[in-house]
Amino acid sequence: MSTTGNTTSIINNLIELNNDRLAGFEKVIADIDDQNIDLKQLFQEFAQQSRKNGQELAAIVGSADEIETGNSVSGTLHRVWIDVKSLFGGSDRASILSEAERGEDAIKKAYQEALSSGELLPDVTSTVSSQAHEINAAHDKIKALRDTAKA
Numbered sequence: 781m782s783t784t785g786n787t788t789s790i791i792n793n794l795i796e797l798n799n800d801r802l803a804g805f806e807k808v809i810a811d812i813d814d815q816n817i818d819l820k821q822l823f824q825e826f827a828q829q830s831r832k833n834g835q836e837l838a839a840i841v842g843s844a845d846e847i848e849t850g851n852s853v854s855g856t857l858h859r860v861w862i863d864v865k866s867l868f869g870g871s872d873r874a875s876i877l878s879e880a881e882r883g884e885d886a887i888k889k890a891y892q893e894a895l896s897s898g899e900l901l902p903d904v905t906s907t908v909s910s911q912a913h914e915i916n917a918a919h920d921k922i923k924a925l926r927d928t929a930k931a
Contacts, residue, residue, distance in 0.1 A: 786899040788841055794894060794908065795837045797887045802830040804883050808876060816873055819925075823880070826918050833911045840904055877926035884919035891915055 805827035812820045891912035894900065900908060 786897070787901065787904060790894045790897060790899055791837050791841050791904070791908075794890060794911075795834050795841070797890050798830040798834040798837070801883060801887055802827050802834070805830070805880075808880065812876070816876065819873070819876060822921070822925075829914055829918065833914075836907055836911070840907060872929075874926060874929040877922055877929055880922045881919065881926055884915070884922055888912075888915050888919050 805823040809820050809823050809827065812823070891908065894908055895905065895912060
């Protein structure tokens with residue numbers, strides 16, 4: 781598959797957000813305590829999902845010099861916020877899940893915008909739509925766990 785113009789920009793944005801998501805989950809996995817071991821396993825699955833998503837999207841972009849390999853400024857800031865919260869006691873289950881949901885909200889929105897842009901070719905739309913479905917399911921899982929933790 782190849783892309784041009786706006787499609788490459790849209791796909792690179794999704795790659796960047798998946799890189800952010802991967803880094804965010806890896807950060808939380810490293811910092812999570814044994815009391816929330818179930819979250820560690822879940823977040824490992826979601827980190828792997830973003831790794832796979834990034835690889836699939838990179839294959840769409842095709843040319844290595846056009847592939848986004850970094851993280852976004854907002855993603856870096858989000859991880860800094862997670863670090864600050866953990867320093868000041870925001871590492872309880874509800875806080876972890878609330879922060880994870882905020883990150884999932886951002887990537888979910890980006891996928892929705894990509895799909896509604898009208899810029900994606902049909903084969904690209906299929907891949908992005910499939911990934912969006914997985915992202916939405918992950919978001920809903922985190923939201924349900926957060927709601928349970930707050931109850």
